[in-house]
Amino acid sequence: MGDGFNLLTIIKGVSMYRRGRQRDFVNDFLPPTLSEFKKTFGEDFKLFNQLLSPVMLSTLKNGNIVRGLAGVPDKGPVLFVGYHQLLAMEVPALVEGFLREKKTILRAAAHQVFFVGNYEILRQELSLFDWFSAFGAVPVSPINTYKMFERNEFVLLYPGGVREALHRKGEAYKLFWPDQPEFVRMAARFGVTVVPFGCVGEDDFVEIVLDYNDQKNIPYLKDAIKSFNEDFKGLIRDTVKGDDGNQVLHLPAVLPKVPGRLYFLFGKPIEMKGMDNVLTDRKKANEVYLQIESEVENVVSYLKRKRKEDPYRSITRRALYHATQDPSTQVPTFEP
16 A cells, blocks of 8 residues: 555566466566656666766767667667676666667566576565566577567577676676577578677776685585575576586675766667578578677777776766756767
């Protein structure tokens, strides 16, 4: 009976709503309402967003880089493929940015661990995680990707997955992509537009003090990590060989820094329509895959270089700017 409590929002947030006997994460999804959007990004994530102060840039067809999402297609299906920041700190900003500017849901293809076993129980107990499902996240799988492409959705994919989001010390901005270019073939089959993108800023917000390599040498933490991962033996990806493919779930210990700023750049869209040779020629599919991976690395390098030119990279400068401007005014950044 309390003010602000919405039962439908709770049902959607804990993934309990379904239209049939079986839960279908793609087709059972109900878009968030305006009130849900305002509560999530106007209250729950408001301070977080102010600290990040995200800058979004996109690339037009002529190659020019502009601020905003003008270079991003207006209609799906579109597949956004990019680098995963530490602890996935960029995802809320991405979801909010697309809703504000493009008026569309960016549906994240997330690791299965968010939807099964102990972690699902944890999500149902902590309302902080409700936004994850309420704003369209689905378990990453070929069938769910297939369904979203059929529905002309905007799909967010991180090939590096948990390995990138929970990377070790000294691995910031390093890609950990698998050797299998399956998403390229599926994109070609549906004529999807692929948009490579990069994001930088994690190293301006936190510093890793205890990574997985440290924690596995501490008996108590080693046992806790092993116990938590028992649920997910069949879900750990092994397509990246050696330690680089180790996606053991754990929580890196981090120390906060004086906040910097988060930067996104969406590269030039790659039209997959008409690339039928990708479906049958594995070598060609791998060439496109490597092209996308290389573009993501180039975008990340560009942002790391250009952010040094941003006079408002520091939170102090941004605070002073807000003190003299309307609170809704967009804080300037570097010239692309």
